Amino acid sequence: xxxxxxxxxxxxxxxxxxxxxxxxxxxxxxxxxxxxxxxxxxxxxxxxxxxxxxxxxxxxxxxxxxxxxxxxxxxxxxxxxxxxxxxxxxxxxxxxxxxxxxxxxxxxxxxxxxxxxxxxxxxxxxxxxxxxxxxxxxxxxxxxxxxxxxxxxxxxxxxxxxxxxxxxxxxxxxxxxxxxxxxxxxxxxxxxxxxxxxxxxxxxxxxxxxxxxxxxxxxxxxxxxxxxxxxxxxxxxxxxxxxxxxxxxxxxxxxxxxxxxxxxxxxxxxxxxxxxxxxxxxxxxxxxxxxxxxxxxxxxxxxxxxxxxxxxxxxxxxxxxxxxxxxxxxxxxxxxxxxxxxxxxxxxxxxxxxxxxxxxxxxxxxxxxxxxxxxxxxxxxxxxxxxx
Amino acid sequence: xxxxxxxxxxxxxxxxxxxxxxxxxxxxxxxxxxxxxxxxxxxxxxxxxxxxxxxxxxxxxxxxxxxxxxxxxxxxxxxxxxxxxxxxxxxxxxxxxxxxxxxxxxxxxxxxxxxxxxxxxxxxxxxxxxxxxxxxxxxxxxxxxxxxxxxxxxxxxxxxxxxxxxxxxxxxxxxxxxxxxxxxxxxxxxxxxxxxxxxxxxxxxxxxxxxxxxxxxxxxxxxxxxxxxxxxxxxxxxxxxxxxxxxxxxxxxxxxxxxxx
Numbered sequence: 123x124x125x126x127x128x129x130x131x132x133x134x135x136x137x138x139x140x141x142x143x144x145x146x147x148x149x150x151x152x153x154x155x156x157x158x159x160x161x162x163x164x165x166x167x168x169x170x171x172x173x174x175x176x177x178x179x180x181x182x183x184x185x186x187x188x189x190x191x192x193x194x195x196x197x198x199x200x201x202x203x204x205x206x207x208x209x210x211x212x213x214x215x216x217x218x219x220x221x222x223x224x225x226x227x228x229x230x231x232x233x234x235x236x237x238x239x240x241x242x243x244x245x246x247x248x249x250x251x252x253x254x255x256x257x258x259x260x261x262x263x264x265x266x267x268x269x270x271x272x273x274x275x276x277x278x279x280x281x282x283x284x285x286x287x288x289x290x291x292x293x294x295x296x297x298x299x300x301x302x303x304x305x306x307x308x309x310x311x312x313x314x315x316x317x318x319x320x321x322x323x324x325x326x327x328x329x330x331x332x333x334x335x336x337x338x339x340x341x342x343x344x345x346x347x348x349x350x351x352x353x354x355x356x357x358x359x360x361x362x363x364x365x366x367x368x369x370x371x372x373x374x375x376x377x378x379x380x381x382x383x384x385x386x387x388x389x390x391x392x393x394x395x396x397x398x399x400x401x402x403x404x405x406x407x408x409x410x411x412x413x414x415x416x417x418x419x420x421x422x423x424x425x426x427x428x429x430x431x432x433x434x435x436x437x438x439x440x441x442x443x444x445x446x447x448x449x450x451x452x453x454x455x456x457x458x459x460x461x462x463x464x465x466x467x468x469x470x471x472x473x474x475x476x477x478x479x480x481x482x483x484x485x486x487x488x489x490x491x492x493x494x495x496x497x498x499x500x501x502x503x504x505x506x507x508x509x510x
Numbered sequence: 511x512x513x514x515x516x517x518x519x520x521x522x523x524x525x526x527x528x529x530x531x532x533x534x535x536x537x538x539x540x541x542x543x544x545x546x547x548x549x550x551x552x553x554x555x556x557x558x559x560x561x562x563x564x565x566x567x568x569x570x571x572x573x574x575x576x577x578x579x580x581x582x583x584x585x586x587x588x589x590x591x592x593x594x595x596x597x598x599x600x601x602x603x604x605x606x607x608x609x610x611x612x613x614x615x616x617x618x619x620x621x622x623x624x625x626x627x628x629x630x631x632x633x634x635x636x637x638x639x640x641x642x643x644x645x646x647x648x649x650x651x652x653x654x655x656x657x658x659x660x661x662x663x664x665x666x667x668x669x670x671x672x673x674x675x676x677x678x679x680x681x682x683x684x685x686x687x688x689x690x691x692x693x694x695x696x697x698x699x700x701x702x703x704x705x706x707x708x709x710x711x712x713x714x715x716x717x718x719x720x721x722x723x724x725x726x727x728x729x730x731x732x733x734x735x736x737x738x739x740x741x742x743x744x745x746x747x748x749x750x751x752x753x754x755x756x757x758x759x760x761x762x763x764x765x766x767x768x769x770x771x
Contacts, residue, residue, distance in 0.1 A: 131642060141611055141638045143570050144674075145663040145688055286576060292567065299569045304689035306665070395612045395638070396567055408588045409616030410566040 124438050125327070125364075125371045125429065132320020132399075135435055137428035140319045141395050146299075149306045154321040156226050161328060166221065173217050174332065177250070178207045180214075182333075184340035184491070189459040194479040195486040199344060201337040201493040203362065204464065210496030211333055211362045212243035216312055218329035220247035223310040230254040230309040234298040236263055236291035236358070237420030237467065238270025239496055240314030245279035247312075255279035258297040260290040263419040266504050288413035290422045291358075295397050315359025316427035319398030323427050327364040333493060334369020341491050349373040350491040352484060356380050356470040357388075357441065358421035360430045362495035367439060375491075377439035379430060380474045382449075385414030387426035388434050388441040394425075401428040417446040417508070418466035420496075442483075444473035450508060452476050453498065463498035466505070471495075517558060517604040517632040517657045517680035521715040521736075524557050530768035531681075531717055531737025532728070534744055534761050535608070537562040537578040538595070539587025543754055545599055550758030552601040555765035560635065560739060561596065563589040563609035570637045572692030574742040577749055589613045590625065597629035606633035606659060606680065611643075619647050623654030633657040633680040641673060648677070659683050662708060664700035675712035684708050684718040684735065692742045694721035697730050705734035725767030732768050740764060 132138050132154075142150060160166040174180040182205050187198040203211035216233075223231055231253050235241030241257040248255035257279050264271055264283045274281050287293040295318075302311040316323045316330070341350050353370045355363035357379035367377050381389055387402045394403030396411050404412040404424035416422040433439035444452075449466060452473035457463045464472065471492050478484035498505070521531055534551045536544055538561045548559050564579035564587050571579065589609060596605055607626065614622050614636060626634060634656055639647060641660070651658045657679035662671055665688065675682050686701035687694070698721055708716040718731050719739030728738045744757055752760075 140640065140642050142640055143637050143663075143685075144640055144661045144666055145685060147640050147642070147663075147670075148665050148667065287566065287580075296567050296569050300572070300690045303570070306688065393615075395615055397569075398638075400615075403612070405612065405616065407616070408590065409613040410583065411612070 124433060124436060125368050128320060128324050132324070134429045134432035137401050137431040138320055138323055138399050141398050141400065142319045143303060145303050146306060150319050150321065152226065156222055157321055157325045160222055160225060170218055170221055174214060178213045178217060179205060180332065181336045182206055184337060184344060186344055187460050190456065193459060194476060196475070196479045196484060197489045198475065199341055199350065199491045201333060201366065201491060203333060203493060203495050204497035208243045208246050209499065210239040210243065210465065211330060211365065212240045212314060213246065214332055214365070215314065215326050215329040215361060216243040216247040219310065219312045220251045220253065223253060224251055226310065228308055228310045230256065230305065231312045232256045232298050232301045232305070232309055233312040233314060234291065234294040235259050235314065236294065236422055237418065238263065238267040238274070238500060239420060241279070242270050242273050244312050245274040245277035248279065249277045256301060257281050258284050258294040258301065260284045260288070260294045262289045263291070267419055267500055269503065270500050290419065292411065292423055315361040316364040316429060317359040317397060317399060317425060323399060323429055326361050327368055327429060330361050330365025331368035333362060333365040334367060337366060337491055338369040345489055349375050351488040352376050352378060352490040354378045354380065354471045354475060354490060355493040356421060356467045356495060357426060357430060358385070358423050358467065360427040362493050364427060364429060366493045367433070371438065377433070378474065379439055379441045380471045381441055381443045382416035382418060382421040382470055383443040383445040384416045385421055385423055386443040387424060388430060389443050396425055399428045401426055401431040417449060418470065420467040421470065442474050444470040448473040448477060450505065453505065462494070464494055465496035465498050466501045468493065468495045514627060514630050514632050515602065515604040517606060518714065520604050521557060521681055525715055525736045530732040530771055531557045531715060532761070532764055532768055533558045533560055533717055533737060533739045535560040535562060535739060535741035537564060537582050537745060538592030539564065539585060540578050540582040540748060545595060546754040547757050548599055549601055550754035551761050552603045554758040554761035556603055556761055557737065558604040558606055559601065561592065561605060561607050563592055563607050563613055565610040565613055568610060570690055572690040572742065574693070574746045574749070575691050578745040581749065589617065593625050593629050593631065596631055599630065604632040605630060606635060607631055608635040611636050611639045614647060619650035620654065623650045623656045626656050627654050633659050635659045635683060637661055641677065644677065661685050662704065664688055664704050671707060671711055675708065675714060678714060681715035681717045682708055682712060683739070684716060686718045686720045686722065686731065689720070691720055693723040693746065697721065697727050701731055702734045705731065709734065725763050728764045729767040729771055732771060
């Protein structure tokens with residue numbers, strides 16, 4: 123059965139593992155043990171879920187898009203992670219990891235961020251729990267997500283622009299890992315997606331499964347007890363998709379992950395190892411990691427979480443790609459038809475739905491649950507410039 | 511093609527003869543005369559030379575080695591090209607490559623091990639391949655006659671340290687501090703503690719790297735350890751334009767400090 127526990131080595135099939143420098147191995151072992159205990163502890167679970175409810179605004183609703191559905195000929199439901207506190211699903215994971223940080227007796231948190239949503243969420247949780255927060259962000263992203271940089275600083279976080287390599291998410295992760303190696307005894311690395319070394323892919327998926335678990339019940343209520351025919355989410359590292367799929371993997375729903383065309387690790391990559399785990403990776407013939415190129419800072423990453431690689435290999439989920447132009451179209455379409463401005467990341471998922479609707483890929487009359495992973499405010503400036 | 515000069519046998523013999531071990535580093539393919547840098551190191555008294563195969567995402571490296579790696583890649587260095595070039599190095603001291611696991615994985619374990627062996631390279635250091643993930647590569651390396659050097663950290667617990675020194679080949683690489691590679695003002699307090707723990711745990715050569723930046727540092731670290739690895743201090747000069755002769759002089763200075771012990 124897919125999406126259960128990884129094997130003892132942290133593998134999902136051939137993917138995952140713990141490809142770490144020796145200095146980080148004890149910390150990851152400690153984290154795994156702490157998470158395993160916490161996730162079976164009713165006290166921890168109770169606190170996690172009550173914070174998600176009272177602070178983060180869960181459960182988020184499922185919204186049926188009547189106008190859009192009529193236009194596309196498929197019935198579209200949105201899981202509204204854009205309505206959470208801080209405006210994206212990232213909050214679910216960081217609340218869990220902040221609780222774990224406290225439980226492990228650590229007082230500093232380091233994080234990477236691409237679009238800034240994970241950075242903002244981490245800074246938020248650190249403010250709430252009284253933890254020091256250091257965020258690494260590529261220079262390119264600092265520029266295109268200036269508002270989120272300011273939000274992080276307002277929340278008390280230290281933001282370090284990263285000028286190495288492609289100056290985007292990949293390099294922010296490199297710098298966060300370097301920071302962590304030097305501070306690991308007092309610092310927890312709050313990784314923002316279902317990637318990295320074991321236990322992160324498993325742990326982050328579990329912290330995000332609340333999205334899928336809620337959506338499954340809510341979709342059944344809307345669909346008269348049935349599950350949706352299709353469940354769709356965007357995939358960079360793949361955390362909102364992993365959380366969403368976890369709720370539907372044992373249903374008959376077809377799972378579709380939408381990668382950015384310029385960073386389609388599953389679509390165009392081959393197996394490789396970076397940032398602690400084995401997965402599909404955009405790389406050259408010598409094993410050098412290639413730079414991704416996407417309009418969306420949050421998906422601008424050459425790898426993908428190992429469990430997605432496994433789901434793709436099993437054929438349990440299908441991974442497709444959306445290009446920058448159709449993503450911008452989809453963003454405008456949802457804004458005008460439903461009054462919901464999505465972030466550029468989930469606009470990828472919608473772009474595929476718009477393109478596929480009515481074809482064999484997504485036949486007319488199908489029901490589709492899509493996770494709207496974040497709201498578009500952070501992208502307003504960038505989209506304004508792109509649209510001229 | 512170079513004959514392989516074995517790593518552990520050579521280092522043991524030299525250490526047992528009362529010599530402190532010196533392993534300078536060079537990023538392969540950085541500058542057209544990088545093979546001459548290796549020769550200059552050997553002539554200046556290196557006991558082995560560590561050759562970096564540049565990787566796009568070197569998470570254990572600080573700014574200097576990152577910059578050296580990036581520049582080597584920009585100059586067209588490839589892992590297979592650098593290894594092939596080592597075949598004509600013929601320096602009389604053991605060569606050990608350092609790279610990240612994706613380079614090894616992409617090449618294929620057996621193919622990578624064979625390329626090293628065929629080009630006179632005795633050993634490999636793969637810092638993101640811990641004990642948990644070691645088996646597949648180690649099998650291919652052992653079958654191919656390549657010695658895989660494992661890294662020990664100040665936070666490695668005793669029981670794990672015992673397993674680690676058991677499985678390392680060539681020498682055990684002590685990571686002297688919690689952090690990435692790079693020059694430091696002074697030797698970290700963790701360095702001598704780790705060196706003592708490693709010396710107590712194994713008879714294999716114990717060589718310490720990370721933050722060993724000056725002849726004084728080298729001498730200080732080598733009072734506990736069997737030897738030192740020096741990388742960033744050399745590569746900073748290399749990035750500033752130093753050629754084989756100047757880098758050889760730096761190694762000679764390190765050699766003199768170790769020989770004075």
